Amino acid sequence: MSMIAYLGPKKTNTHEAAIARFGRRAKYIHAPTIDDVFYLVERRVADYGVVPVENSLQGAVTHTLDRFIDFIDTPVYIHGEIQRPIRHYLIMKRRWRLQDVKIVFSHPQALAQCRRWISQRLPHAIRREVDSTARAVWIALHGSRVPAAAIGRRELASGHNVKVRARSISLELENRTRFLILGLGEQSIPGRRKNKTSILFSLKDKPGALHDALVPFRRHQLNLTKIESRPSKRKAWEYYFFIDVEGHVSSLRMTRALRTLKARTTHFRILGSYPIGR
Amino acid sequence: MSMIAYLGPKKTNTHEAAIARFGRRAKYIHAPTIDDVFYLVERRVADYGVVPVENSLQGAVTHTLDRFIDFIDTPVYIHGEIQRPIRHYLIMKRRWRLQDVKIVFSHPQALAQCRRWISQRLPHAIRREVDSTARAVWIALHGSRVPAAAIGRRELASGHNVKVRARSISLELENRTRFLILGLGEQSIPGRRKNKTSILFSLKDKPGALHDALVPFRRHQLNLTKIESRPSKRKAWEYYFFIDVEGHVSSLRMTRALRTLKARTTHFRILGSYPIGR
Numbered sequence: 318m319s320m321i322a323y324l325g326p327k328k329t330n331t332h333e334a335a336i337a338r339f340g341r342r343a344k345y346i347h348a349p350t351i352d353d354v355f356y357l358v359e360r361r362v363a364d365y366g367v368v369p370v371e372n373s374l375q376g377a378v379t380h381t382l383d384r385f386i387d388f389i390d391t392p393v394y395i396h397g398e399i400q401r402p403i404r405h406y407l408i409m410k411r412r413w414r415l416q417d418v419k420i421v422f423s424h425p426q427a428l429a430q431c432r433r434w435i436s437q438r439l440p441h442a443i444r445r446e447v448d449s450t451a452r453a454v455w456i457a458l459h460g461s462r463v464p465a466a467a468i469g470r471r472e473l474a475s476g477h478n479v480k481v482r483a484r485s486i487s488l489e490l491e492n493r494t495r496f497l498i499l500g501l502g503e504q505s506i507p508g509r510r511k512n513k514t515s516i517l518f519s520l521k522d523k524p525g526a527l528h529d530a531l532v533p534f535r536r537h538q539l540n541l542t543k544i545e546s547r548p549s550k551r552k553a554w555e556y557y558f559f560i561d562v563e564g565h566v567s568s569l570r571m572t573r574a575l576r577t578l579k580a581r582t583t584h585f586r587i588l589g590s591y592p593i594g595r
Numbered sequence: 596m597s598m599i600a601y602l603g604p605k606k607t608n609t610h611e612a613a614i615a616r617f618g619r620r621a622k623y624i625h626a627p628t629i630d631d632v633f634y635l636v637e638r639r640v641a642d643y644g645v646v647p648v649e650n651s652l653q654g655a656v657t658h659t660l661d662r663f664i665d666f667i668d669t670p671v672y673i674h675g676e677i678q679r680p681i682r683h684y685l686i687m688k689r690r691w692r693l694q695d696v697k698i699v700f701s702h703p704q705a706l707a708q709c710r711r712w713i714s715q716r717l718p719h720a721i722r723r724e725v726d727s728t729a730r731a732v733w734i735a736l737h738g739s740r741v742p743a744a745a746i747g748r749r750e751l752a753s754g755h756n757v758k759v760r761a762r763s764i765s766l767e768l769e770n771r772t773r774f775l776i777l778g779l780g781e782q783s784i785p786g787r788r789k790n791k792t793s794i795l796f797s798l799k800d801k802p803g804a805l806h807d808a809l810v811p812f813r814r815h816q817l818n819l820t821k822i823e824s825r826p827s828k829r830k831a832w833e834y835y836f837f838i839d840v841e842g843h844v845s846s847l848r849m850t851r852a853l854r855t856l857k858a859r860t861t862h863f864r865i866l867g868s869y870p871i872g873r
Contacts, residue, residue: 491830525813528806528819540802543834546823548652551769554821
């Protein structure tokens with residue numbers, strides 16, 4: 318039976334994403350940080366790890382990307398991705414009315430995703446960032462002396478004296494999060510579904526360097542679906558690039574494109590080739 | 596006399612950056628959020644605004660970039676940039692020793708920048724994120740019942756019973772932050788110093804679109820110093836791109852390159868052309 322490490326605590330979106338992929342019968346272990354999930358996979362405590370990598374409203378989860386830069390030789394590869402819709406609920410004690418709420422607690426990402434709703438419906442409430450939605454709910458229900466609410470998944474609310482606003486409070490149309498499945502070693506057999514390949518590289522600082530790095534994909538008609546830049550941390554304003562390209566690493570076109578790209582980089586690593594999540 | 600709005604509270608890095616550029620004799624107003632700084636400039640309450648846009652270790656300040664996407668027609672342009680070295684200090688009550696510290700409070704960026712130092716020197720301390728370094732210092736000195744410390748600028752510590760660790764605790768070599776100077780209308784006269792131009796655009800979803808967007812800069816030998824992608828918030832996995840290019844918008848080469856780029860975009864806006872900060 319597989320052991321799955323995920324970014325905890327329990328009942329958060331990452332936990333739900335992991336269950337959606339690996340089922341209720343797998344064994345799960347929750348880790349307090351993204352770094353710990355990588356570590357549990359590296360030490361073979363877990364067979365797979367699940368971490369968030371991108372939200373359709375808030376962008377990249379930089380901790381996940383930076384872990385690949387900080388440990389560029391990690392034996393961890395991306396084995397797959399999971400996409401999940403995110404729905405936020407306002408959770409508070411039953412005895413408070415909406416207009417009583419003085420403080421709204423949540424994870425910074427959730428607060429940002431519900432910023433418009435809070436501005437309109439709770440214009441006088443203070444927003445307080447805490448490190449997980451689970452903790453926010455605990456504080457709002459048990460830890461706050463003034464009327465408070467929390468933003469989080471519906472499943473975090475339990476008990477008779479708890480009120481949950483029935484509708485999702487994220488006003489944006491498409492709130493989705495993409496999670497990565499981490500595993501040891503590279504998966505080299507293409508799946509039946511459409512695949513993509515994730516690559517990490519850095520470039521020499523010269524005019525046109527980024528353009529030149531993208532030329533091979535253009536030439537081989539490979540579609541770049543994503544580019545993300547992150548600081549190198551060694552020199553100010555020097556970057557690493559993460560790109561996602563449609564296609565499997567074992568295809569002839571990809572092999573040729575990557576060979577040309579590699580020759581133009583100072584660092585180069587294939588992070589994984591895996592089926593595109595739905 | 597100019598009125599300068601900056602991301603507050605007082606004595607934080609943004610305040611210091613604003614003073615470094617506009618001097619002690621200008622009038623200052625501190626705003627609680629990045630959005631408020633834009634708003635004060637838009638409403639002509641302030642002549643200029645100062646907000647952080649990028650840190651050399653942690654990357655983009657996404658709130659600043661996203662404000663340009665959310666209000667793409669804002670009359671606010673970038674009029675300049677300021678680069679400042681960031682030094683973090685550990686601030687605590689004089690009566691505690693380092694090994695007493697149970698909680699370290701700070702802004703998430705500062706905690707991230709000192710992550711390595713905290714892991715090594717305060718391995719058992721809990722890290723707690725709060726919304727400013729100024730608030731972190733207040734909590735550590737006055738609001739915490741257990742031995743606590745805060746990470747922040749030296750200037751935040753005052754009083755006789757306060758201890759400041761003498762050396763900067765960010766272990767990384769180059770910790771610098773880049774701030775933008777915001778103003779109304781486009782500055783169209785090139786400065787004597789080397790200039791750069793910031794552009795915001797989105798592309799049709801077709802293979803090679805990003806490569807094709809960069810071709811005009813390559814052709815006109817204009818150096819791209821930065822690319823950042825941010826979610827469009829209208830459709831999942833659709834992006835806006837922020838790029839910085841060396842050169843002034845009024846130069847012939849830039850005019851030509853931008854004309855070609857514009858024809859390939861779905862949204863296009865010049866954010867400003869201004870001297871490169873030192």
